[in-house]
Amino acid sequence: MTDFKLDGAPKIVEPTVYELSSPGRIGVDFPEPDVPRTKLPDAMLRKELPLPELSEVDVVRHFVKLSTFNYSVDSGFYPLGSCTMKYNPKINEDTARLPGFANLHPMQPIETTQGALVLMFQLQEWLKEISGFDAITLQPAAGAHGEFVGVLMMRAYHRDRNDMKRMKMLIPDSAHGTNPATSAMSGLKVVQIPSDERGNVDLDALRAEADDTLVGMMLTNPNTLGLFDENVEEICQIVHDAGGLMYGDGANMNAMLGITKMADLGFDVMHYNLHKTFSTPHGGGGPGSGPVCVTAELADFLPAPIVDVVEEEAEGLPPLFGLVDPPKTIGRVKAFHGHFGMFVRAFTYIAMHGPDGLRDVSEYAVLNANYILARLRDTYHVPYDRICMHEFVAEGRWKDAPDIHALDIAKRLMDYGFHPPTNYFPLIVHEALMIEPTETENKVTLDTFIDAMLKIAEEAHATPDLLHEAPHNTPFGRLDEVKAAKDLVLCCWLPENYGEQ
Amino acid sequence: MNIPSNLKYTKSDEWVDLESGKMGLTDYAQGQLSDIVFVEALVDVDDTLEVGGEISSVESVKASAEVYAPAGGTVVAVNEGLADTPEVINSDPYGAGWLVQVDVSSQSDELMDSAAYEKYCADRD
Numbered sequence: 001m002t003d004f005k006l007d008g009a010p011k012i013v014e015p016t017v018y019e020l021s022s023p024g025r026i027g028v029d030f031p032e033p034d035v036p037r038t039k040l041p042d043a044m045l046r047k048e049l050p051l052p053e054l055s056e057v058d059v060v061r062h063f064v065k066l067s068t069f070n071y072s073v074d075s076g077f078y079p080l081g082s083c084t085m086k087y088n089p090k091i092n093e094d095t096a097r098l099p100g101f102a103n104l105h106p107m108q109p110i111e112t113t114q115g116a117l118v119l120m121f122q123l124q125e126w127l128k129e130i131s132g133f134d135a136i137t138l139q140p141a142a143g144a145h146g147e148f149v150g151v152l153m154m155r156a157y158h159r160d161r162n163d164m165k166r167m168k169m170l171i172p173d174s175a176h177g178t179n180p181a182t183s184a185m186s187g188l189k190v191v192q193i194p195s196d197e198r199g200n201v202d203l204d205a206l207r208a209e210a211d212d213t214l215v216g217m218m219l220t221n222p223n224t225l226g227l228f229d230e231n232v233e234e235i236c237q238i239v240h241d242a243g244g245l246m247y248g249d250g251a252n253m254n255a256m257l258g259i260t261k262m263a264d265l266g267f268d269v270m271h272y273n274l275h276k277t278f279s280t281p282h283g284g285g286g287p288g289s290g291p292v293c294v295t296a297e298l299a300d301f302l303p304a305p306i307v308d309v310v311e312e313e314a315e316g317l318p319p320l321f322g323l324v325d326p327p328k329t330i331g332r333v334k335a336f337h338g339h340f341g342m343f344v345r346a347f348t349y350i351a352m353h354g355p356d357g358l359r360d361v362s363e364y365a366v367l368n369a370n371y372i373l374a375r376l377r378d379t380y381h382v383p384y385d386r387i388c389m390h391e392f393v394a395e396g397r398w399k400d401a402p403d404i405h406a407l408d409i410a411k412r413l414m415d416y417g418f419h420p421p422t423n424y425f426p427l428i429v430h431e432a433l434m435i436e437p438t439e440t441e442n443k444v445t446l447d448t449f450i451d452a453m454l455k456i457a458e459e460a461h462a463t464p465d466l467l468h469e470a471p472h473n474t475p476f477g478r479l480d481e482v483k484a485a486k487d488l489v490l491c492c493w494l495p496e497n498y499g500e501q
Numbered sequence: 502m503n504i505p506s507n508l509k510y511t512k513s514d515e516w517v518d519l520e521s522g523k524m525g526l527t528d529y530a531q532g533q534l535s536d537i538v539f540v541e542a543l544v545d546v547d548d549t550l551e552v553g554g555e556i557s558s559v560e561s562v563k564a565s566a567e568v569y570a571p572a573g574g575t576v577v578a579v580n581e582g583l584a585d586t587p588e589v590i591n592s593d594p595y596g597a598g599w600l601v602q603v604d605v606s607s608q609s610d611e612l613m614d615s616a617a618y619e620k621y622c623a624d625r626d
Binding site (some may be wrong): 290482485486 | 533536538539550560562563564586588626
């Protein structure tokens with residue numbers, strides 16, 4: 001008899017395809033072969049990789065059911081700070097699937113791929129215009145890859161000048177975690193610079209480290225507190241005076257489109273995250289794309305190749321676009337030309353918005369974040385409380401609710417139908433909750449989220465166990481993070497051994 | 502919060518027992534990190550450890566952190582058991598959760614006594 005388990009809270013549990021498998025069940029028929037059948041030699045047959053046996057409807061139901069466990073920006077509000085989980089307009093998917101783009105092969109002769117090359121060239125021009133830089137590569141696969149490329153170019157710049165003693169990279173404590181990781185991966189010594197009480201880089205600490213061993217500094221601006229550094233030009237000056245270069249982490253560009261150009265502030269290198277700032281799917285949808293912009297001084301070091309005009313316009317013929325290698329290039333950093341599908345989507349997004357529309361994007365992103373901040377600041381302590389950019393960081397704790405942590409608030413938000421904000425980052429805020437609404441959310445959505453946050457603050461004091469045991473309304477309850485981290489099992493057992501573990 | 506009076510403390514939340522030469526992470530630090538799931542010793546027995554040198558890398562469900570030596574000297578023991586039971590740092594940070602033991606020959610100029618460290622923790626909260 002089937003045990004329906006109808007008592008208690010309904011928990012949806014979906015078996016694996018191996019558990020659903022039944023010998024002999026099939027979903028497809030192969031046509032009769034049009035060549036004689038030959039038996040494969042026994043030595044070439046692999047028996048250790050059994051396949052599940054399922055019908056088509058078994059497979060469809062299995063994956064549709066699993067897909068309903070997902071939470072995405074298409075299903076609800078997703079205020080994951082510093083990640084810019086922006087809605088990806090569906091027209092992006094139409095343009096990326098146009099056969100002229102989708103069916104291209106990167107090794108086709110350039111005469112047959114002019115449309116794609118023109119799109120890449122135009123995207124390069126737009127991204128240079130938005131950031132104020134002179135040159136760009138579209139190759140890097142995502143943000144951290146872009147950082148790595150940027151830092152390699154900074155190193156190459158110093159080596160090219162025969163300035164070999166520069167091995168130190170300065171990283172503020174409000175930087176993205178990828179910044180120190182990138183510097184360490186590049187073989188550099190990482191020195192952390194503290195923040196001052198307003199959440200800016202501590203200038204005295206910076207001056208103390210600014211010497212002739214400096215490769216440069218990696219600054220996330222706005223920083224991970226969601227604050228625009230009020231001394232950014234002075235910071236750039238201090239680093240330049242010491243002979244270092246300024247790297248700008250452009251992950252938070254969503255606050256500045258059409259308002260501030262990173263190059264004008266004094267930065268020498270910057271990466272974009274196309275998948276954050278210019279829509280394109282993000283968060284499981286990927287892939288990312290992390291173009292890197294540089295000043296003219298660094299242009300010769302860009303990865304090869306970049307898209308440029310290889311034959312000027314002449315006699316009524318349009319210019320011919322092709323691929324060129326910068327003279328002192330650090331080399332190729334990605335197969336072919338990067339994630340071309342992301343270029344099409346970002347191109348579409350920029351073209352659809354235009355200059356005024358992009359400025360609107362940033363203004364609404366900043367307005368939305370400040371609206372949430374204004375309605376929550378009396379209930380949730382905000383340690384660096386000033387006008388924020390596109391995100392802000394609150395504390396998920398109260399003195400009179402001592403057992404409540406940011407994690408409990410994040411889990412409880414899931415019961416109200418929201419994706420939790422980033423928590424426990426940045427590290428300089430206790431029990432951090434980092435909230436980034438993005439520009440697309442309307443006031444009704446923002447108010448509903450705020451009301452849920454206020455309700456949770458009440459519950460934290462009145463019924464704390466409700467938070468400790470959250471989430472209650474999701475397919476799975478609170479997961480054991482310690483076990484997940486310590487006893488990670490990634491192998492698939494053979495069906496005949498299933499159940500032994 | 503537990504801050505034993507016989508130990509000395511650093512601003513980066515390590516403790517050292519200058520008598521035995523044992524050192525580890527403070528109760529405050531383990532509380533901030535929450536559940537510790539991974540510990541890697543970065544020194545071996547007989548290594549010479551400088552003040553401020555990295556002794557261990559600790560990872561929790563929230564964050565990862567490097568642990569720096571409050572005192573220098575020759576390493577005489579490394580707590581190997583932590584590799585299998587890192588959660589001991591959470592439950593017993595000053596006892597079974599010790600990380601490294603050295604034959605102390607130097608110490609940081611900035612070590613705090615328990616009263617100063619208690620104030621230092623309170624100021625950060």
